Amino acid sequence: MADQYAHEAAPDERPALRALRWEEPPDGPVVVLLDQTRLPAEEVELVCADVPALVRAIQTLAVRGAPLLGITGAYGVALAAVRGHDVAAAALLLERSRPTAVNLALGVRLALAAYRAAAEQGTEQAARAALAAARELHRRDARASSRMAGHGLAFLDELFPGGGHRILTHCNTGALVSGGEGTAFAVALAAHRAGRLRGLWVDETRPLLQGARLTAYEAARNGMPYTLLTDNAAGSLFAAGEVDAVLIGADRIAADGSVANKVGSYPLAVLAKYHHVPFVVVAPTTTIDLDTLDGAAIVVEQRAEHEVTEVTAPRPSAGGGGAGVAVAPPGTRAYNPAFDVTPPELVTAIVTEEGTLSPVTGVGVAELCARSRQVTIS
Numbered sequence: 001m002a003d004q005y006a007h008e009a010a011p012d013e014r015p016a017l018r019a020l021r022w023e024e025p026p027d028g029p030v031v032v033l034l035d036q037t038r039l040p041a042e043e044v045e046l047v048c049a050d051v052p053a054l055v056r057a058i059q060t061l062a063v064r065g066a067p068l069l070g071i072t073g074a075y076g077v078a079l080a081a082v083r084g085h086d087v088a089a090a091a092l093l094l095e096r097s098r099p100t101a102v103n104l105a106l107g108v109r110l111a112l113a114a115y116r117a118a119a120e121q122g123t124e125q126a127a128r129a130a131l132a133a134a135r136e137l138h139r140r141d142a143r144a145s146s147r148m149a150g151h152g153l154a155f156l157d158e159l160f161p162g163g164g165h166r167i168l169t170h171c172n173t174g175a176l177v178s179g180g181e182g183t184a185f186a187v188a189l190a191a192h193r194a195g196r197l198r199g200l201w202v203d204e205t206r207p208l209l210q211g212a213r214l215t216a217y218e219a220a221r222n223g224m225p226y227t228l229l230t231d232n233a234a235g236s237l238f239a240a241g242e243v244d245a246v247l248i249g250a251d252r253i254a255a256d257g258s259v260a261n262k263v264g265s266y267p268l269a270v271l272a273k274y275h276h277v278p279f280v281v282v283a284p285t286t287t288i289d290l291d292t293l294d295g296a297a298i299v300v301e302q303r304a305e306h307e308v309t310e311v312t313a314p315r316p317s318a319g320g321g322g323a324g325v326a327v328a329p330p331g332t333r334a335y336n337p338a339f340d341v342t343p344p345e346l347v348t349a350i351v352t353e354e355g356t357l358s359p360v361t362g363v364g365v366a367e368l369c370a371r372s373r374q375v376t377i378s
């Protein structure tokens with residue numbers, strides 16, 4: 001099975017992926033996104049000049065992943081403000097565009113609060129304050145990424161002092177979801193750079209294939225040894241003893257430690273428990289939501305049925321269906337939750353930029369949150 005790790009190559013010479021940037025051309029400010037629906041076929045940018053365009057990009061997953069959604073939300077508020085649009089309406093639109101990742105609402109509210117706090121200095125100053133808040137969130141996320149990578153690798157080394165980690169990951173949690181190198185993927189990348197990653201198992205992540213299209217793309221770009229598997233091949237992989245640890249990201253972590261992440265994460269947690277493999281969540285403290293008391297209170301986004309009844313990779317259809325190839329008879333109903341919720345008893349550790357929460361490190365959730373300036377404890 002070790003031969004499966006066949007894709008190791010020299011890291012790409014191209015510049016690092018940049019998922020989002022703010023630009024101010026003469027005809028007005030824009031948010032420029034790397035259109036993730038076009039990967040891995042091509043790196044194409046999507047220029048958003050207003051909030052409705054950003055909302056479309058969020059809903060079609062041209063931009064996605066919890067931390068990046070937060071950054072996008074904050075820049076969206078700044079965009080509306082600098083362009084003189086209705087900022088409160090824009091904030092509402094953005095916040096409601098996807099329900100599960102808490103970072104989106106957090107980013108929107110952060111920029112809106114900065115805008116409102118500067119309102120008495122005039123609209124131009126207020127707009128600049130919203131933009132400064134978005135930039136600060138972007139920078140903070142990049143810093144959080146590298147700190148999570150450090151803490152995550154230290155935790156893996158503590159669990160497996162010999163190194164040679166074989167990590168299984170789900171969905172996409174790399175530079176495409178972050179101002180930096182990501183969350184779970186950043187830990188695997190740190191292990192690779194330290195010479196301690198033996199292999200990265202990449203779940204394809206049905207139905208929209210964030211693993212196959214995006215994580216495999218990032219792994220290849222970084223010269224990592226990775227192997228793609230269908231989601232339902234994970235069971236036999238665990239049974240074969242080929243997984244040392246599961247590393248995933250999170251869209252929302254409730255106060256009781258329940259973790260919402262891409263659908264398919266919960267079955268992995270069950271498998272990991274059965275096979276005595278650590279199930280490790282890597283997420284910034286901005287993803288911990290103490291106002292959501294438990295997993296049952298997390299709103300799970302339900303997406304269009306055609307994402308299941310059609311195959312649309314590498315470019316998921318932009319709403320309405322009909323753009324993919326049908327793989328089910330016409331009229332077939334589909335169950336398509338975008339996320340699932342893993343209960344805390346299946347989670348071995350939560351790695352954040354502030355440290356690692358786990359029985360192994362002895363850090364409790366309250367202590368972890370208290371260390372964080374991002375999260376307020378009510």
Ligand SMILES: CSC[C@@H](O)[C@@H](O)C(=O)COP(=O)(O)O
Nearest residue numbers: 064065066171183249250261262
């Ligand atoms: C750091 S990314 C963590 C999660 O946002 C990620 O695992 C995920 O579930 C993304 O879902 P997506 O629907 O692609 O936005």
